[in-house]
Amino acid sequence: MNLWEKYLGTTYELVDVLKESADSSVALVYDRAAKQVCVMKQRALRSRALY
Numbered sequence: 408m409n410l411w412e413k414y415l416g417t418t419y420e421l422v423d424v425l426k427e428s429a430d431s432s433v434a435l436v437y438d439r440a441a442k443q444v445c446v447m448k449q450r451a452l453r454s455r456a457l458y
Contacts, residue, residue: 414449 415421415436422435422444430451438445 419445419447 418440419436419438422437424432424434425446426433431448433446433448436445436447437443
């Protein structure tokens with residue numbers, strides 16, 4: 408299980424990871440409840456910048 412799958416749970420399905428870096432990553436996910444594709448950004452816990 409990768410990091411994305413750990414946090415997506417049953418609500419979202421990973422479509423594709425667009426970018427990964429040491430501080431963040433961006434992915435396309437399918438929202439099963441809303442039945443649409445969304446962009447999800449994951450930030451490192453040590454990051455203090457607001458998103």
